[in-house]
Amino acid sequence: MLTFRRCCYFPFLALLPAALFPMAQMNAEDAAKPAVAGADKFEAREFTGSNGKVLKYRLLKPIDFEAKPKGDDQQKYPLVLFLHGAGERGDDNVRQLIHGGGNFADEALRKRYPTFVVAPQCPEEKKWVEVPWDAQEHAMPAEPSESLALVFELLESLQKEFPVDESRLYGVGLSMGGYGTWDILQRKPELLAAAAPICGGGDPAYADGFKATPVWAFHGSEDFAVAPRRSRDMIAALKAVGGRPIYTEYEGVGHNSWTPTFDNRQTWDWLFAQRKSE
Template sequence: MGYHKCVITNENSTEAPILVVYLHGGSSKGNDNEKQLLEPGTDSIARYLETHGINAIFLIPQCPTDKSWGGPMNTMLKAMIDRYASEGVADTNRIYIFGGSMGGTGTWGMLSAYPNFFAAAMPVAANPSKTVVENVATTPAYTVMGTADAIMKVETAASFVEELKALDDDVRMDVEEVGLTKQPAYRVTPPPVSNGCLATGAAPRRPSCGPQASAKWCPPSSSLSTASVSATPSPANSLSEGIYWPTAPQKSPRPWRQPHISLVHTL
């Protein structure tokens, strides 16, 4: 499983960076470690972190073509996150996860698989029906659904949210009059900062420092395999235990890239 990393740095802040993970939808599955970057959610989240001056490490993994988020992929995602947590480069009390469509369902799944692990979550256009509600209820969550979505049903999410509320979870749900999985203009946008929090119930941070933060896209990376706590490069252009290693630099598809944001694709 390949992933990209973006480091957002605010030179006026000494806080340890938060760790943010975004899970893409089903149409971005692949083995090129590139297609997931085209999703609008990556743009929205990176801009939000940068604009609000939040020190952050932003990870964008790609689900292999023959798999879906959930099940064995939960273990691989957790290993990727644990790599950064164990190295002490991020604030382990502020790990956030976002996802849209299949990625939103995968986000609910990660909350179910790892209760009390994430600071907050934002699943969008997602189906939570296969999760353990008691586990999910340990994490603050903000979910958004679309009324015209033919795949992910508002009623399913609404019923689940009511179950979470009954368990005193800090959860919020908004409904948009669109089908989120069919609207290219839709953006996965984090909720506004309130009382110094990134999301409902999130750990407090310093007030926004404005536009001084800068973002740097780092070389494509490989996550850990499910069988070990370390990884070594596989032969070029091959898959080994679910780990993808790009063979050559590729041009960024991001139209929003600005001069102060550098994208590096060399290994």
């Protein structure tokens, strides 16, 4: 009886529509991708740089955005560059949204601040800045990392493709991405209208070059992955040359200083209020 049921059961299943068994159609690659809040709002894209290397990224367009032929009367939107941390590296083009993706995709925030958000994914074994994260200090490398160089090219490409307000380009990054955000400020001080580096670090020697750029840095006082002094030193260097940065250090918080930062609406109110002067 058991043999008969097994022999008849599987041919019967084969006659049923495949749509009734979606799990059977899921390939290994899809199964390996994490479920990330808000990821479905971001378009999956790839960018090929001048060196032939490919950078995968996600793009969130302004809510209710409709592509139109470019013209003088076309509405322009701010753009936020979001740099993820070391744990989100890879090539699945979704993991980079684990932290922050849900915040950017939140409908209330999107309606309050219609914006483009670009979230590139750094490949495994690469860094936004090729320096040790656990060091107490570092000197800025002579050249940007391969991944960050691709980000610079990507930003230029997106500004040509979409109606981006060049006076409202913002940089936000956490951990490894915090290092990347400081590095962008140092290398291209004219690029960003404001930046929010979270639990990262930079080279204080370059503070004078971007002292006029609004910066709000964040760190946890009990961060043992990236020493809090990395943010403290950058803030002190900016103040020493006449800058007016803001610094928030969360007492008793470890490495995850991005969650309270992203969940605080004042973070976004401050960021989107900044604009480069003519």
